[in-house]
Amino acid sequence: MNTLAVNTPYTVPVAMMDVLQVTLLILVAAGATAVVLIRARVRQVLMLSIYGVLLAVLFLVFQAPDVTLSELTIGAVLLPIVILLTLAKVRKREQ
Amino acid sequence: MTPSQRRWIFLVAGAGLAAFYLWGLSGLPGFGNYPGPYGPAILRIAVAQTNATGVVSAINFDYRGFDTVGEEFILFVAATGVAIVLRMLRGERERSAVDEAADRNVPPTSSAVRMVALLFTGPVVLAGWWLASHAQTDPSGGFQGGVMLATAFVLIYLSGEFLVFKRFSPADITDAVEAVGAGGYAAIGVSAVAMGLAYLKDFLPLGQVPGAVSSSGTIALISFFVGIEVAAAFILIVAELLEQTLLIRQGG
């Protein structure tokens, strides 16, 4: 038997989980709309990073910590880096 | 086709797609009432069969390991594609590795950023390594750990210059590590075949305690190989893009 871990019962009431999920879904929908509607380049990349963090919290509330870790590292860190590098390359050639 | 025409066509087509989607939605069992037999069946037997307490990683690397081989090779090919597409075009010659932005009015990296980046590089490498090697216990796994390791290398770039980053991750070593990762995963599967079992079947001895690092057979090994392959792929992608931005200039 596994003697190392602590026994943590599941104590959050279902109604509170529902409220949390609905709030985060609305925030995610608003975040997606903001990402699409912003046309200024660097601002859109920053909004994409915030959207990644919102998505990660939504995945956590959907009881999926694995996907949370993936989305956090990729959507909030790696994708904005790659997009900013591309924008720098394109803007340099415009000079 | 003018932009407003395009918009109207999209709205009409979008309305049609939404109608089909809502019709399909009415047949779903509703949010929270997952009925399917596959999920509960795996949950019932996973811990006993594979000695891994992280069921998601057990599915990724044991029950559906073949799908993960395919996904990993998509990653491999995408990183190779980035390297090929961004190679030097005709009429473009590479200058020697000198900082090209020296004459632009760029503010120097503030010492606060450099210090924080330097301080965090070690812990991020440690965290990424821990994630990549503990796939069978917690919500960790090769994919997350590999991406975190790649982020540590980007921190090195932030805390120094691009040339320091280049010295830490020379292109041929990154390529070799990525190939070792991808090949190692496939090799584990092939060695199962060589022993007379099915491809990618779990053949290492399962330990006693479920969820320990040394138990769960090939899952930990596969996750480790996936971790180094994902890390090398993303380091390669970022290094290629950085080189495009900083070193190469249109000929002349």
Place this chain on the structure above:
Amino acid sequence: MQVFPFVVVAWILGVGLYGVVTSRHLVHQIICLIVVQSSTYVLLLGVGYVTGAVAPYYFDVPNHTPAVDPVVQACALTDVVVEAAVTALLLSFAIQAYKRFGTLDPQELAELKG
């Protein structure tokens, strides 16, 4: 609450597609493609959710506690990482298009020949 997550998925998909269709800059188009991909992650996790269940990790809860579906989580997990690499490939295509044609406007790029 029965269908609200799936309605949000449809909204994100529609908004992302609108961005792709009416975009004037290749990088903006690629970012809208990222938004469209993220709607599929929400759909996958929404399908597998079980009300009142825990995450499928039995390290600190007793064995056989009711948990959400782990198969869709495994799909979404590899999905996230692989789509990022494919996005990087798309961005490198955008860089090459800019080097060769000098413009990043998809509606101008569509008219180029040869």
